[in-house]
């Protein structure tokens with residue numbers, strides 16, 4: 211792996227992936243995205259991992275898709291390169307995935323953060339979809355996810371002006387879960403990951419899948435899907451353990467079974 215670093219034992223049941231192309235502000239070239247896809251698949255298959263954190267560095271989460279790699283491409287070249295099939299794989303990550311964002315999260319970087327299930331941001335975070343400024347538009351889900359997250363008016367403003375918003379503003383609009391001083395954001399995200407890692411990993415995956423369905427389907431279908439996954443949790447030992455522990459007033463021991 212050249213452009214990412216993976217620590218599958220960052221904390222108990224928690225893995226960390228760091229985007230590692232600092233000179234280019236973690237611009238997302240094809241190789242980096244391929245490595246990220248492969249790492250997420252591996253961690254998804256690793257039974258010791260329950261929650262995954264994705265981060266960059268203090269200066270940049272990611273400043274977007276790699277403009278230099280795309281600059282001279284034609285529409286047909288882009289179609290053939292089919293970079294978004296990699297994004298589709300990433301979107302299918304089953305385990306809870308939390309973005310820890312400091313500095314720039316722009317274009318594809320903002321879209322990657324939004325592909326995660328939650329976002330913890332530092333006070334220096336800057337979110338934006340500046341593609342309009344380079345004559346294109348968001349291509350990795352920005353128009354859809356940003357609109358769902360912050361509403362039409364603000365999404366239009368960001369997509370049509372390319373303006374950046376701070377972590378604080380992003381939290382006000384409901385895009386991020388929490389904003390903390392820059393020296394605290396990795397601590398904050400690890401606390402959140404730790405809390406989720408104590409839950410039944412089966413229930414967490416099924417719940418994640420069901421919440422995501424609300425974005426992908428209409429309410430009727432979403433409710434049916436949610437109900438089915440809810441029933442399915444009752445086929446796990448973790449459900450028996452969790453409910454028994456509550457009744458017996460003790461801490462549950464989840465085994466992912």
Ligand code: CAA
Pocket residue numbers: 233234235237238273274275276277278279314316317318319321340341344347348349350352
């Ligand atoms: N692609 C390729 N290289 C990038 C990059 C990107 N998206 N963002 C930054 N870099 C490179 C710069 O070219 C520069 O490299 P050199 O030192 O070799 O010149 C290096 O990273 C540092 O960047 P700057 O000197 O520009 O740093 P800055 O602090 O002055 O500015 C910035 C920071 C405002 C983020 C600015 O770099 C910038 O505007 N970047 C582009 C942001 C953008 O437009 N992103 C959207 C990309 S398109 C997209 O993402 C499509 C999609 O939906 C999938």
